[in-house]
Amino acid sequence: MSHPRNPLRFNVGFIVSQEVGYSHQFDFDFHKLQVADDLELRHFRGVAHVGRTPQGLYLQAHFEAQLTVECVRCLSNFEQTVAFDIEELYAFSRRSVTDSGLILPEDANLNLRPLVRDYALLEIPINPICKPDCKGLCLQCGQNLNEADCGHMHPQDESPFSTLKDLLDL
Ligand SMILES: [Zn+2]
Ligand SMILES: [Zn+2]
Numbered sequence: 001m002s003h004p005r006n007p008l009r010f011n012v013g014f015i016v017s018q019e020v021g022y023s024h025q026f027d028f029d030f031h032k033l034q035v036a037d038d039l040e041l042r043h044f045r046g047v048a049h050v051g052r053t054p055q056g057l058y059l060q061a062h063f064e065a066q067l068t069v070e071c072v073r074c075l076s077n078f079e080q081t082v083a084f085d086i087e088e089l090y091a092f093s094r095r096s097v098t099d100s101g102l103i104l105p106e107d108a109n110l111n112l113r114p115l116v117r118d119y120a121l122l123e124i125p126i127n128p129i130c131k132p133d134c135k136g137l138c139l140q141c142g143q144n145l146n147e148a149d150c151g152h153m154h155p156q157d158e159s160p161f162s163t164l165k166d167l168l169d170l
Pocket of ligand 2 (some may be wrong): 139140
């Protein structure tokens with residue numbers, strides 16, 4: 001497969017020649033965005049400000065998107081909204097480079113794709129749950145208990161929480 005055009009790659013060369021303090025806004029709005037082989041974002045929206053500083057170009061961006069994650073309880077896929085801010089300096093030279101190690105490429109093209117991928121992945125909960133009261137799967141027959149009750153006994157019915165729930169229901 002050939003590389004599709006990467007809309008998160010854009011040229012900032014015209015900012016380099018501006019005076020310190022100059023800033024330009026880039027707007028992003030994509031229905032679908034493949035940020036990695038394993039990650040597709042949908043309804044990707046955001047703005048990036050790229051400012052000229054003495055040391056390099058300073059990126060301040062805010063993005064929001066939706067992605068598909070799998071519920072740890074019922075194993076069904078659901079849409080998760082993620083939002084994140086990126087602040088990074090693309091240094092003009094190694095002398096000014098920050099912890100992230102970013103240097104402005106010679107062709108002055110910024111590629112936010114790896115950053116967006118990393119930041120989006122960080123926003124995914126470690127144990128995603130499709131809804132707070134997801135009932136999960138039956139351990140005996142695998143039935144998704146959100147969709148139907150198979151009639152088997154379910155361990156969560158005997159958990160301390162259900163006892164607590166019974167008390168609260170009184
Ligand atoms: Zn679930
Ligand atoms: Zn069952």
